[in-house]
Amino acid sequence: MSCRSPSLVPKPLIRSAEADKRLELFMVTSVATILCIRFVLHATGYPQLAIRGLHIAHVLLGGALMVLSIVILLAFIDRYSSDLAAVVGGIGFGAFIDELGKFVTMDNNYFFQPTVALIYITFVLLYIFSQMINGEQLTHEECLLNALELVKDAVIKDLDIQERKRALELLDGCDPSDPLVKVFKDMLAGMECIQTPDPGIYTRCREGARRVYHWLVSRRWFVNAVIAFFIIQSVVTLFEAALLVMIKLADSFLQLRLISISMASWLELLAATVSSILVLSGVLMIRRNRLAAYYRFKNAMLVQILLVQTFAFYRDQLSALTALAINIVILLTLRYMIAQESSADSADVLRSLS
Incomplete structure (x- = not known):
């Protein structure tokens, strides 16, 4: 059996319906990490972790965690691994960019005054970029693939009622003439769903803040x-x-x-x-x-x-x-x-x- 050679034409990037939530989780985790690091360092008098003359900066921990988040994304295909990668990557990015002052000064000055302003600008640009990604409605192909992502949960017996409802909403945004739309809807109709699990701490805090707002x-x-x-x-x-x-x-x-x-x-x-x-x-x-x-x-x-x-x-x-x-x-x-x-x-x- 012959295999088709890979196409040299670049493929379009397919957006995730969960991108907004995961990018938000990434940025919240990053900011929280920076605040925690600065608070702990201030409370402990800015100690240095050194072994036999080698200074181990927390930028190294940040880089390791960002690599770990990439490995998680490349090695696993379930949706929960993406959420985990957002948290792990957020902690890593926060630890990494907290030491920005050391890498923009000749004397490796962690306390360089404009550092916080530069970090702030970085997050503002990241937020603007995320809004650009999520600015337009999902295309027909994107809705189909995101619905398929939710259908995958049925394989591991983890598709709940809210997720099935979300998948059907995505399919309603697709072209009804596509035969795959009917196939996916029939599949979802015949699947057993578990009860919607209790929301986690992050979701409860976010919903509580939203109610107050x-x-x-x-x-x-x-x-x-x-x-x-x-x-x-x-x-x-x-x-x-x-x-x-x-x-x-x-x-x-x-x-x-x-x-x-x-x-x-x-x-x-x-x-x-x-x-x-x-x-x-x-x-x-x-x-x-x-x-x-x-x-x-x-x-x-x-x-x-x-x-x-x-x-x-x-x-x-x-x-x-x-x-x-x-x-x-x-x-x-x-x-x-x-x-x-x-x-x-x-x-x-x-x-x-x-």
């Missing part, structure tokens, strides 16, 4: 507080920017040398000013078009998270971490507000057509 954003006082926060922050930022510019102009003309501002601080101030202008433009149009105003607010928060926070981490890591947490909460709230306003607009359009 939805409770908050459904309260009108919280939405008003968010908008008030935007207005106050923007006015204060613009006032600070104007004041600093006036002082620097006075310094230039009178040569008093009252204040010294670094280039990073000027760039942070410029990004914050752009964010404030977006907010104030949204406030001006909120009565005419709430959805457009919410998008202005969202863009302002993206400028805050992607630009302002980068310079803030360079300047002061602790306060920047607190500000980042607040900005993320506000961004999630704005996403909910936009979704609610879009749904209301869609309902109005349907009523006008009927």
Whole structure:
């Protein structure tokens, strides 16, 4: 029997329906690892693990764990091995990138001030890349292959009711004329399912946080507080920017040398000013078009998270971490507000057509 030679034409990359969850798990695990390492090192006085003059840095442990995660992905084909690889790889990547300061300085300085800012930029870029991957709906072939991934669980008697429901939803997104769609649906209909297992700790924590989040954003006082926060922050930022510019102009003309501002601080101030202008433009149009105003607010928060926070981490890591947490909460709230306003607009359009 002859075998067909491998094609030199590159094959399309097939996206996983679980990619969003696994990439989230990877990033959460990585960030948690960095925080844990820095906390333990600070609490123990930054000890060094050395054997006969050899310093064993935790970047080596990180590399080993990342290799282990790749081996898991290459050697096993069940879905749980992919989840395990996301956790193991996340721990490894966190341990690896925590020592970034040593590899961008001539003197191997772990405490290099911009390190946290560089780590932050890395995770922002990773998040943007993950959103680009998951931005579009799955294609017909991707839905079929992801449904097949779920069907594989039936072989090891581990297909639960929720997974079968998810597989059928994926098949509903396929081209019904494809004969494989009917074959897979018939297979799923004839399979016995186990009871849905109890969610793990990570899932319970995430669902608990989601319930708290939805409770908050459904309260009108919280939405008003968010908008008030935007207005106050923007006015204060613009006032600070104007004041600093006036002082620097006075310094230039009178040569008093009252204040010294670094280039990073000027760039942070410029990004914050752009964010404030977006907010104030949204406030001006909120009565005419709430959805457009919410998008202005969202863009302002993206400028805050992607630009302002980068310079803030360079300047002061602790306060920047607190500000980042607040900005993320506000961004999630704005996403909910936009979704609610879009749904209301869609309902109005349907009523006008009927």
